[in-house]
Amino acid sequence: MQWTTIFKKELLENWRNFKWIWVPIVFILFAIMDPLTAYFLPRILETVGGLPEGATIDFPMPSVAEAMMMSFNQLGMIGVLITIVISMGLVSSELKSGVYELILSKPVSYTNYITAKFTSILLLVSVALLASILVAWYYINILFGSISFTQILISTFFFIIYFMLILGIVMLFNTFFKSQGMVAFLSIVTIIAINAITSIYSHVLTWSPGLISDYIGVYFYSGEIETETWFSLAIAIILTIICLMIAITTLKNRAIE
Amino acid sequence: MTLMSVEQLTKTYQSTNVVDNISFTLEPGKCVALLGPNGAGKTTTLRMLAGFIKPTSGTINFSEENFKKDVRNYVGYLPQFPVFHNWMTGEEFLIYVGQLSHLSKQEAKARAHELLELVNLIDARKQRISKYSGGMKQRLGIAQALIHHPKLIILDEPVSALDPIGRREVLNLIRELKKDATILFSTHILNDAEEISEEILLLHHGKMIKQGSIEEVSDSQDTVSIRLAFSEEPKFIEERLKEIDSVFKVVRQEHGFIITVHDLNAARNQLLDTIKNEDWQLTKFEVAKSSLEDIFMKAVTE
Numbered sequence: 149m150q151w152t153t154i155f156k157k158e159l160l161e162n163w164r165n166f167k168w169i170w171v172p173i174v175f176i177l178f179a180i181m182d183p184l185t186a187y188f189l190p191r192i193l194e195t196v197g198g199l200p201e202g203a204t205i206d207f208p209m210p211s212v213a214e215a216m217m218m219s220f221n222q223l224g225m226i227g228v229l230i231t232i233v234i235s236m237g238l239v240s241s242e243l244k245s246g247v248y249e250l251i252l253s254k255p256v257s258y259t260n261y262i263t264a265k266f267t268s269i270l271l272l273v274s275v276a277l278l279a280s281i282l283v284a285w286y287y288i289n290i291l292f293g294s295i296s297f298t299q300i301l302i303s304t305f306f307f308i309i310y311f312m313l314i315l316g317i318v319m320l321f322n323t324f325f326k327s328q329g330m331v332a333f334l335s336i337v338t339i340i341a342i343n344a345i346t347s348i349y350s351h352v353l354t355w356s357p358g359l360i361s362d363y364i365g366v367y368f369y370s371g372e373i374e375t376e377t378w379f380s381l382a383i384a385i386i387l388t389i390i391c392l393m394i395a396i397t398t399l400k401n402r403a404i405e
Numbered sequence: 406m407t408l409m410s411v412e413q414l415t416k417t418y419q420s421t422n423v424v425d426n427i428s429f430t431l432e433p434g435k436c437v438a439l440l441g442p443n444g445a446g447k448t449t450t451l452r453m454l455a456g457f458i459k460p461t462s463g464t465i466n467f468s469e470e471n472f473k474k475d476v477r478n479y480v481g482y483l484p485q486f487p488v489f490h491n492w493m494t495g496e497e498f499l500i501y502v503g504q505l506s507h508l509s510k511q512e513a514k515a516r517a518h519e520l521l522e523l524v525n526l527i528d529a530r531k532q533r534i535s536k537y538s539g540g541m542k543q544r545l546g547i548a549q550a551l552i553h554h555p556k557l558i559i560l561d562e563p564v565s566a567l568d569p570i571g572r573r574e575v576l577n578l579i580r581e582l583k584k585d586a587t588i589l590f591s592t593h594i595l596n597d598a599e600e601i602s603e604e605i606l607l608l609h610h611g612k613m614i615k616q617g618s619i620e621e622v623s624d625s626q627d628t629v630s631i632r633l634a635f636s637e638e639p640k641f642i643e644e645r646l647k648e649i650d651s652v653f654k655v656v657r658q659e660h661g662f663i664i665t666v667h668d669l670n671a672a673r674n675q676l677l678d679t680i681k682n683e684d685w686q687l688t689k690f691e692v693a694k695s696s697l698e699d700i701f702m703k704a705v706t707e
Contacts, residue, residue: 153504157490164492246488250549252457253482254505255475 151260158268167234172276178226179280180287182218186210187291212293213368216300219284220307223277224361228339231311232318235269236331239322239399258396266319266392273315274308281307299371303364306381310360313384314339316391323398357384407468408433408557408587409454414463416449423449425611426463431557436583438598439591440701441608447591448485450608451561454589455482469556478506481550481586485561487542491535495526495545498534499552506553513552520548524578540571547578551586558582560590564597576601595701607704614704622700628653629669630699631676634661634689642685649675661689 162168190207193199210218239262242248251261281304288295317338321331346358353359354376363377409431416424424446431437441447452458454465456476467476489498496517503513521527524544529537537545543563550558563579564572579601582588592598598605605622607615615622635642646655646664651672654665666672669692680687 150505150507153501157501161490161492246484246486247490249457249484250482250487250489250546251502251505253455253477253480253484253550254502254553255477255507256505 150257151264154256154260154264155268158265159271162268162272167272171230171234171272172279174230175223175227175276175280176283178222179219179284182222183210183215183284183288183291186215186218210292212288212295213365215288215292216284216295216368217365219281219288220303220361220364223280223307224310227277227280227311228314229336231273231314232332232335234272235315235318236322236328236335238265238269238319239395240326240328240331243402244326258400262319262323262392262396262399266315270308270312270315273311277308277311278304295368299367302373303367306360306364306367306377309381309384310357313357313388313391316388320391320395320398323395323402355379355383357381357387360384406433407431409468410466411454412464412466414450414453414465415461416446416453416458417461422611424453424460427608427611427613428463429606429613429616431587431589433556433587434583435604436579436588436602437590437604437606438602439589439606439608440593440595440598441591442593445608446611447608448561451482451559451589451591454557455480455559457482467557478553479556481553481555481558483546483550483558483560483563486566487546487549489534489542489545489549492533494531494533495537495541495548496521496530498545499548502549503552508553516552516554517548520551523551523581524548525574540567540574543567543571543575544578547575551582556586558586558588560588562592563590565592565594572597607701609704615700628665628667629672630693631664631666631669631672632661632689632691632693633664633676633687636686636688639683639685645679645683646676649679651675663693 186207187209239248242251281300285295285297285300314335318331318335321334321338325331325334342356343358346353346356350356350359357380359376359380363374363380367373367377407430411430412428414424414427415422427450439447439450449458453460456465465476467479469479490501493501499517499520500510500513503516504510508516518527521530524547526541526544526548529541534542534545543566547560547563550560560579564575567575576597579588579590583601588602590602599619602619604618605616606613607622633646639645643655643657643662646652646662649672651666651668652664652675653667656663656665664672664676673692677690679685
């Protein structure tokens, strides 16, 4: 009951401040940008000209899997950044403005407060991801060739799990600091650190959530899901739960100034 | 029957006791003022009573049949600077906090409507809170504190930031609320405490330095002041007044004198005799009951 109240309030808030509109649009733009550019670049160069007389450059046309991975990689960069930006103030801004004191004076459970906020933003990001990947898939189908719908759905699901972990990390820092800048900064540093450590020790850390997008790539190229994929997904889910649990405890013990 | 009893409540921040070993009880149906200068620990005390910060030590007992663990179910709280979700309308916000307080959607709606009527915001209910004036926000703050029919209403500086009209509105509202709930409010404005509360708790540097009904606190003063004024000031009057046995202290003021005495009856007779014998042109003779301000100043400066 109380959980649904907070969840609905978050949905309404994100609707009123247009996040439900602009986040999916920006995700879609970035998802289709690279495959479209790759496809049209030779023609653009031809039309615009500027190449020396007689010069011919052969652009190898990307494969379907490559084109699809272009979308995922863009979302893995810009999408992650946008996700951090839209969630960096979820709790910290309420702590800072003081509205938290008023909410806290009601019999609100900390667990409901954190998980409802988390779920509502996860829903927004998931919808944006699904929409952008479907649009990209549509264009790639037309321009590069076909790829199975099931494959798209499964890989989107994997990607959503990866974004869930990112939201978990941002949620955690949200309860540490009142400053949104600080939340964003530390979230980015943490994600970069996870990715850096994963790529340095990639032969050992085959279960790292940082490899999820790599495994999606493997899935597109080979059509098979590697066993490690499931482990890295499981680790991502476990880490998310840990992040949320720490966030709830932090909030509980937080003194209000 | 007591509604809430507080024993040896202490809150320590960075090794300073912001609230230092205070004990008191709240009786149902009373309006109690928590007085103290800025930084006395009023807000911290109220937040502990409202149940969302934990005391370092001491106990707060809330007597209620079938008490459901969380005291926040029974307490309505208005922060000193209430902040709302400004993108909501007043009505939406009240329904939201109502549902947070475990009311069903229908109950929350009905109660919100009732409270909007009570605090006179019914016409502004569809407006975004960002458009509200300071006084309107304060009234909305009171309404949200009442949403779940609390047994105890805690108001942190409910009138300090308001203009005279807003202040009057809120004081009248509190007077209205006294009918069916216990009210504890903090203030540093003594007039407000004197006007609407039956009991006061005086806090200074985190310690409870006086508590009781206004009469009790006033009576515990051992001196009384008398104000005198004359149309034409007699010669050497200050010295003459000081010569009277029962006069303890004479202070010259802009218009006349304030005389402090221990025994009012003796002093009154002696003073009036002297005035009559000397034929001084008296224009004012007033026995001033020691006001809360005197008590406050005396307690705080001691």
